[in-house]
Amino acid sequence: MDPETKPQDPYLLAADQVSLLWSNRWRIIRWTFLPTIVAVLISLVLPKTYVASTTVLPDLDFLSGLKGRLAGLQDLAGDLGLGGGAGMSPSQLYPEIIVSETILKKVIYHRYQTQEFPQPVTLLEYFEYDTAEINLSYEQCLKSLRENMVSVSVDRKTTIITVTVEMPEPGLAADVANQITTELDRYQRNFRNSSAREQRLFLDTRLNDVMADLRKSEDAVRSFREKNRSIIQSPQLMLEQARLERDVTINNTIFLELKKQSEIVKLDEVKNTPVVSVLDTARAPAKKDRPRRMMIVLTVFVLSFFLTLAVVIGGAYSRQLENSSIGYHKFLDTLRSFVKEIPIFRKFMR
Secondary structure, three states: OOOOOOOOOHHHHHHHHHHHHHHOHHHHHHHHHHHHHHHHHHHHHOOOEEEEEEEEEOOHHHHHHHHHHHHHHHHHHHHOOOOOOOOOOHHHHHHHHHOOHHHHHHHHHOOEOOOOOOOOEOHHHHOOOOOOOHHHHHHHHHHHHHHHHEEEEEOOOOOOEEEEEEEOOHHHHHHHHHHHHHHHHHHHHHHHHHHHHHHHHHHHHHHHHHHHHHHHHHHHHHHHHHHOOOOOOOHHHHHHHHHHHHHHHHHHHHHHHHHHHHHHHHHHHHOOOOOOEEEEOOOOOOOOOEOOHHHHHHHHHHHHHHHHHHHHHHHHHHHHHHHOHHHHHHHHHHHHHHHHOOHHHHOOOO
8 A cells, every 4th residue: 555545543633732732823823813803992992882762551542542533644645556454553653653763863863861971962063073064964953863763663562562662871871762752752642732733623613513503493483482472282393393493402412422422532632641661661781782893703713713724724634745745635525526517617628
């Protein structure tokens, strides 16, 4: 048997590998710890991110009223071939409302107490957007909130809404999350009051019309009785009187019901009680969420260590193949056969 192809003792192979690694120990240490040190430095300068969340129970009455207002627009869009005929469920509307400009604009311009600034500042001032280009800065801040800082999730089973906010400071993250629920509550109260105002105006108009009809029917009964003092002997007159009295009863019933509804709507119009049911108020997190420095350093350390081992062992193996003519040519033949199987290289290997 050729000595170059003679199988070697596995124990000798293991000893050779250990000897190889020991002889390259400083190289392994250097190329393992250098990237690890760089990872440590990078992880130290990465900005901290704190996450705070609050949970809200949606007001289905509010969403039903809002959906009713949108139903006409959705049907019109469907008739025009623009989609939107099916609509959205109430729980799906809530996330859209929370990240709407109506809510987030007031969140942006609200002033917060922060660790970085001695005085309360807006989010535009905190993130140091260019105040000279206020419109552009506002658009950038709004986009950043929607894409990177504020997220909304819905539990399909319980319809509970979770609002999550990511900020560089723990207190700021909690304050922004709570401010979102505050603005959401204010928006819903304004919506409720405006709806009540519209209903009151409609009821007032109907009350005036019904009052006029009631007075007409009462005047008709009075005029009939003044002209017909005795109607007992006349079935026709009795029937006419019953009809006139029935009109009075109907108009009076409608008037009383509208009057009752009007009083209820007036109370709703001036009602200022909270609408949003906050289950869990956001609290300042005790620990940061990112960066996870230990995970970053360990990942870089492990990858650097095994990549260095692969380079050292692979380099030694390639040198061994070069020293062995049979093994080296066998390796080239195997590599050439493998490359030929790749379609893009076939025409170059002919």
